[in-house]
Amino acid sequence: MTTTTGDRLVEFDDVVARYEPVIGLETHVELGTASKMFCGCPTTFGAEPNTQTCPVCLGMPGSLPVANAAAIEATIRIGLALGCRIASWCRFARKNYFYPDIPKGFQTSQYDEPLCTAGHLDVEVDGETYRVEIERVHLEEDTGKNLHVGGATGRIHGADHSLVDFNRAGIPLVEIVTRPVPGVGARAPEVARAYVAELRDIVQALGVSDVRMEQGSLRCDVNTSLAPVGSLEWGTRTETKNVNSLRSVERAVRFEMRRQAAVLDDGGRVLQETRHFHEETGSTSPGRSKEEATDYRYFPEPDLVPIAPDAEWVEKLRVDLPELPAARRARLQQEWGLPATEMTWLVNAGALGLVEETVAAGASPAEARKWWLGELARRANDAGVDLTGLAVTPAQVAELTRLVAEGTINDKLARQALDGVLAGEGGPAQVVEARGLAVMGESDELVAAVDAAIAGAPDVVAKVQAGKVQALGALVGAVMKTTRGKADAATVKRMLEERIVVS
Amino acid sequence: MGSNRSMSSISREDVAHLARLARLAVTDEELDRFAGQLDQVLSAVARVGEAAVADVPPMSHAVPLTNVTRPDEVTPCLSRDAVLAGAPAAEDGRFRVPRILGEEE
Ligand SMILES: [Zn+2]
Numbered sequence: 001m002t003t004t005t006g007d008r009l010v011e012f013d014d015v016v017a018r019y020e021p022v023i024g025l026e027t028h029v030e031l032g033t034a035s036k037m038f039c040g041c042p043t044t045f046g047a048e049p050n051t052q053t054c055p056v057c058l059g060m061p062g063s064l065p066v067a068n069a070a071a072i073e074a075t076i077r078i079g080l081a082l083g084c085r086i087a088s089w090c091r092f093a094r095k096n097y098f099y100p101d102i103p104k105g106f107q108t109s110q111y112d113e114p115l116c117t118a119g120h121l122d123v124e125v126d127g128e129t130y131r132v133e134i135e136r137v138h139l140e141e142d143t144g145k146n147l148h149v150g151g152a153t154g155r156i157h158g159a160d161h162s163l164v165d166f167n168r169a170g171i172p173l174v175e176i177v178t179r180p181v182p183g184v185g186a187r188a189p190e191v192a193r194a195y196v197a198e199l200r201d202i203v204q205a206l207g208v209s210d211v212r213m214e215q216g217s218l219r220c221d222v223n224t225s226l227a228p229v230g231s232l233e234w235g236t237r238t239e240t241k242n243v244n245s246l247r248s249v250e251r252a253v254r255f256e257m258r259r260q261a262a263v264l265d266d267g268g269r270v271l272q273e274t275r276h277f278h279e280e281t282g283s284t285s286p287g288r289s290k291e292e293a294t295d296y297r298y299f300p301e302p303d304l305v306p307i308a309p310d311a312e313w314v315e316k317l318r319v320d321l322p323e324l325p326a327a328r329r330a331r332l333q334q335e336w337g338l339p340a341t342e343m344t345w346l347v348n349a350g351a352l353g354l355v356e357e358t359v360a361a362g363a364s365p366a367e368a369r370k371w372w373l374g375e376l377a378r379r380a381n382d383a384g385v386d387l388t389g390l391a392v393t394p395a396q397v398a399e400l401t402r403l404v405a406e407g408t409i410n411d412k413l414a415r416q417a418l419d420g421v422l423a424g425e426g427g428p429a430q431v432v433e434a435r436g437l438a439v440m441g442e443s444d445e446l447v448a449a450v451d452a453a454i455a456g457a458p459d460v461v462a463k464v465q466a467g468k469v470q471a472l473g474a475l476v477g478a479v480m481k482t483t484r485g486k487a488d489a490a491t492v493k494r495m496l497e498e499r500i501v502v503s
Numbered sequence: 504m505g506s507n508r509s510m511s512s513i514s515r516e517d518v519a520h521l522a523r524l525a526r527l528a529v530t531d532e533e534l535d536r537f538a539g540q541l542d543q544v545l546s547a548v549a550r551v552g553e554a555a556v557a558d559v560p561p562m563s564h565a566v567p568l569t570n571v572t573r574p575d576e577v578t579p580c581l582s583r584d585a586v587l588a589g590a591p592a593a594e595d596g597r598f599r600v601p602r603i604l605g606e607e608e
Pocket of ligand 1: 036039040041052053054055056057058170
């Protein structure tokens with residue numbers, strides 16, 4: 001494995017004091033269509049290798065591609081959501097290169113005539129809005145997957161040979177390219193991350209991809225360059241390939257800034273190159289890629305006729321766009337009456353959707369927020385999972401809050417009920433029933449416990465009778481102890497007061 | 504690689520390079536022959552350049568059609584055995600190819 005030992009790094013604060021970064025992002029989104037881009041092969045993730053191929057996606061001589069209408073529509077919808085201009089006429093192009101992941105010897109892509117151009121996406125970092133200009137959104141096909149055999153870690157270096165699976169070859173892929181983003185300074189790593197997160201949420205809201213970074217249905221290439229503060233020209237950029245988590249996007253930009261600053265400080269020159277990101281160390285290293293090997297010799301794809309989206313149809317697609325994440329956040333913030341900072345916490349904790357669903361299931365916004373950002377966030381953190389990874393549904397959380405509101409359980413018992421839900425014992429009501437967690441009403445058992453507490457502490461009772469009302473707390477505590485927390489403290493207090501005054 | 508102008512000449516080395524990229528086994532004698540033939544082909548095609556003038560956009564399609572698409576529907580695939588039968592080598596249900604790095608320029 002290539003390591004990065006030897007890269008000198010400048011402290012981040014020091015980098016941004018003296019250098020101005022420019023970032024750029026190329027994001028690939030694998031569309032969630034049922035069939036591939038130019039043939040009817042299925043796109044199921046995780047299928048046995050080479051079981052989802054046909055003469056078209058294997059590039060057999062004589063086979064002819066036909067474009068998937070749903071993929072074109074999805075691309076236009078992504079473009080519209082990003083405020084792009086939609087081309088009235090455009091073509092596919094062949095991007096020629098020899099590499100085993102592409103059986104045809106070329107990737108069908110778009111070159112100088114992308115479907116969508118000139119859009120933008122506003123992202124927020126720490127209450128500050130940054131506009132990221134979108135250069136283009138185009139449609140192409142995914143490549144096959146190589147498995148490198150013989151190398152120590154399954155990486156290409158040191159591999160003895162490679163094994164190719166073409167199931168993924170030909171799945172529709174949308175590439176979204178930003179214009180260079182200058183002027184973000186120290187915020188560059190966070191802006192890059194926020195951009196990818198917002199783009200992911202938009203694509204998800206459109207329902208055109210499952211955008212699962214860990215499965216590779218959303219992949220990012222991150223460009224970074226540095227120039228001395230005040231410089232009129234931008235520096236030479238590097239392109240870090242296949243950065244596959246939000247956290248990695250941020251780390252990749254940060255690392256490249258620190259590394260490039262050291263190179264420039266030493267009077268060196270940053271090489272325009274492709275680099276690989278290493279998840280374990282958060283570092284990048286130079287990588288050779290297929291991209292450097294060839295001139296792509298793009299030319300219009302003769303086997304596919306041009307796409308000419310009808311203006312009226314495009315307009316209808318625009319009108320039919322769903323509520324986009326930014327609008328949704330604004331609406332929920334208003335509905336819930338939250339300050340912006342609280343909203344940011346919710347979003348950053350990945351709890352927005354969960355809270356929304358919990359509220360929809362009947363909880364108050366305040367209770368839903370309290371649970372997801374408090375107890376549940378703690379549990380998720382302990383378990384090392386996302387909130388969505390917890391074995392509790394928003395409906396169950398809403399049920400918990402209802403049981404508390406109705407007085408069936410108190411907060412302490414609710415946490416025990418949650419234990420049961422997370423342990424798979426059923427819904428909250430079921431767990432409360434099975435574990436006998438319900439708060440005691442004025443039952444015989446509770447009356448007995450109250451009487452016993454009074455009988456067991458005549459000195460405390462005397463103090464209360466003498467007017468030291470706060471001494472009552474000790475008796476409440478005693479009752480709560482004998483009932484193992486299942487009594488309602490207010491009820492216990494009232495019962496004690498009744499008895500002590502009467503006696 | 505050779506240009507497509509009429510005075511172009513395709514060298515043996517050009518043909519050898521392309522043959523290697525396309526994984527074609529070509530003999531020494533064929534290199535000479537193909538170089539000559541490809542040169543003739545390119546010269547012939549280059550005559551198009553004499554007719555093309557600045558105000559004639561390059562044509563990519565001979566038929567004035569647009570928006571030929573298919574609905575997003577799954578159709579049957581080839582069986583894996585059939586797919587791999589045509590491969591020079593296969594392993595674990597996958598195409599086996601020589602190591603990738605180090606053989607490209
Ligand atoms: Zn296919």
